[in-house]
Amino acid sequence: MATFKRHPSPSTSASGGTRYGTMVATGVRCDRPLHAAVTLLLDERYSVTPLGRNGAFVVTLFPTYILEPAAMSASAIQPPRVDPTPIFEHFRGSYGSELLTAAVAHFDLFGRLAERAMAFDELANELGLQSRPANVLVTALRAMGLLEENEGLLRLTPMASEHLVPGARLDCGDYLSLAAQAPGVLSMVQLLKSNKPIGSDGDAGTAFIYRGGAKSAMDAEASARHFTLALAGRAKNVAPALADALPLCGPQTLLDLGGGTGIYSFALLQKHPQLRAVVFDRPDVLKVAQEFAETYGVSDRVELIPGDMFSDPLPENMDAVLLSNILHDWDVPECKTLIGRCVDALKPAGRLFIHDVFLDDSLDGPLPIALYSAALFSLTEGRAYSEAEYRSWMEAAGLKTEAKVPTLVHCGVVEGIAS
């Protein structure tokens, strides 16, 4: 009997399956049994070339067989071998030093709180900050163990009292102030004071968000593509975990609002053959989603709808709606509006899934999310929210909420069920 050793050819070795460009048969001579065996194995779509006297052959599969589209689809549901979460944490570390230096060298936050404990609103007022930037700054300092809240009042922890109050014997504020004029710190101070995201004043427009009448990077082809593909770097790692976490065995229709590349939906489509998805986003973003749908072999079950999720009609009668990394881009009123629109898009007993990161309900950590909140604050009109905040908005919109299920890279899903 012939034995076959498979050698992936360079042109067809991108992923596994049966796509081998060449095969070498050894240990037999070129006689009828070999041909019979090869014919059986390859269903006659091959050619055989003798290699020499030792009975070896190169068996080449025909290109139509090699390039079969179904066999080319990438997997959106294969999880990473190694959890990349620490990489994201290191990447966001700079926000910690920027916020801490800003608090010490530009806002005298520790000196003010050394004089008296203050309620959040009073402190924000003293610092000249609106609620969103004050929230980002105070949450990060609480997560660093420098501030604590008791009975509604913010006060310094023993570490901050000893080491960050100007004039204290062991104050290290001057040391931190060495970075006071660093570009990242100055930029953070400006963002905190203005409460406007990067890009909102220039021609480039803001990344990740589109607000009617304002300049958005998501409405120019090159920048929309750049930011959308950048997000895929995280999404392709997290999508397999999301596909495992969402109970979508029954549902037939999923609306992925602000879906970006659509990779989260495509993972769910690969996992659930009965499911169809609508990805709703800006027109230039959907060009990338179209490419991804083809790459993941799900384009026959995907509809792409361009529009403004705040003002254009959304599809109705959906079994499920996914808001993945959407609400953290917006301030509280817009979050409530979007949740209300999602509820309107659901059929009775339909389910809304909020996939995002979550601050602790007490808004004092965890530190990686507090620093991610600063990143969101800098780039968008949002920040990180707590599970309690999301849950309160969902329940106010008439949803019954379920416990949060973790996915990956600090993300998790909170589910709300329509009545």
Ligand SMILES: C[S@@+](CC[C@H](N)C(=O)[O-])C[C@H]1O[C@@H](n2cnc3c(N)ncnc32)[C@H](O)[C@@H]1O
């Ligand atoms: C942070 S990305 C999230 C993408 C994807 N859901 C994910 O989890 O990676 C936000 C997405 O919302 C889209 N978006 C922002 N404002 C929008 C609007 N007003 N209407 C439609 N889509 C919008 C952006 O184009 C972007 O693709």
